[in-house]
Amino acid sequence: MFHKEGAKIILFSTFFSTGSIFILDYFLNDTYPVLCKIFQLIIVAFLILILQFFRNPVRKADNSDKHILAPVDGKVVVIEEVYEPEYFKDKRLMVSIFMSPINVHVTRYAANGIVKYSKYHPGKYLVAWHPKASEENERTTVVIDNRIYGEILYRQIAGALARRIVNYAQEGMRVVQGQDAGFIKFGSRVDLYLPIGTPIEVKLGDKAIGNKTIISKLS
Incomplete structure (x- = not known):
């Protein structure tokens, strides 16, 4: 498919x-x-x-408000507390997943909820792992309000090869965990920003599978 x-x-x-x-x-x-x-x-x-x-494997999500799933396929390259300047304007726990050109590039909603914010930013095309990529590259920022976790932000970031980001999220939409949220063409990354103290189930270097890998789980 x-x-x-x-x-x-x-x-x-x-x-x-x-x-x-x-x-x-x-x-x-x-x-x-x-x-x-x-x-x-x-x-x-x-x-x-x-x-x-452009393959889009069918993956049925284990839909639950008590966990956050990986939004994309790729390698976990960052897990750290950072300052998020665009929406929260305070510290958040960031989990970053880097996608190589051979990964599936579908972006899926990591959680259920209501889209509170969705904005596209034109920008540069630095390599996706560059420290400034999340602030200077072409990108989209989406915030989902989940009833358990609260507001969760994810950011699609174009890389050196990527030349188009597709984002389906619109403010006010109710989204379902696992549904297609967009697409990034030819190499890129996605950053998740979670509340400080959120338990993380992955480690640096792990290979994440979109709609399958659990990023965070609450009991």
């Missing part, structure tokens, strides 16, 4: 790849058969990369 945000790119890439393979076969195969096959394999590899990037 593929994400709807990849429909145009997948369609274009499929036509481009198929056409290129036939053109190479017609003009190059008789004279340089080995070179022709190499180029064709590169084109097939390119198409496979596009298809796997």
Whole structure:
């Protein structure tokens, strides 16, 4: 299953790849058969990369207000108390997940609740792990008011390769844990900002699976 945000790119890439393979076969195969096959394999590899990037595996969330799920696939690269300057304007516990180009790039709602804030910020395209990326890169900030945890902020951050952030959250929406919240194209990260003292179930270096990995759990 593929994400709807990849429909145009997948369609274009499929036509481009198929056409290129036939053109190479017609003009190059008789004279340089080995070179022709190499180029064709590169084109097939390119198409496979596009298809796997936009994959959208079906994952049923264990829906509960007593836990927060990973919003994306990737590696946990930061767990620390930081100052959040945009919405809370005080200290929060940040959990940051970095996505490589081979990860699933669907963003899912980490918790149930009401969207209290949703804002897009244009910006730079620093590498996603750069310390200033969360403040200077293209990004969206979304706050969900959950009945157990209170207000939870997540931030989609574009990376050096990412050139488009898609955010479905609108203020006043009631969202359900596990539903698609958006998409980030070609490498990026998502930061979660939780109340200070929130118990964390993951460690630095853990591989998170969106909609499956429990970031925090309350008894």
